[in-house]
Amino acid sequence: MAEVVFLTGFFLLSLGAIAEKVTGRKPSRSELEPWMTATAELLCAYLERLSVQGP
Numbered sequence: 001m002a003e004v005v006f007l008t009g010f011f012l013l014s015l016g017a018i019a020e021k022v023t024g025r026k027p028s029r030s031e032l033e034p035w036m037t038a039t040a041e042l043l044c045a046y047l048e049r050l051s052v053q054g055p
Contacts, residue, residue, distance in 0.1 A: 011043060
């Protein structure tokens with residue numbers, strides 16, 4: 001359970017920090033798409049790595 005709490009906090013903090021920096025630039029939708037894709041891929045890869053390696 002502690003790992004779930006940590007990961008939830010990690011994801012929320014990461015997404016918040018990225019969103020703050022990106023939206024501060026006021027990107028267009030076409031500029032925002034690569035940021036959304038890269039962020040999703042980064043966080044999914046992290047979860048996949050954890051599931052393979054274990055906690």
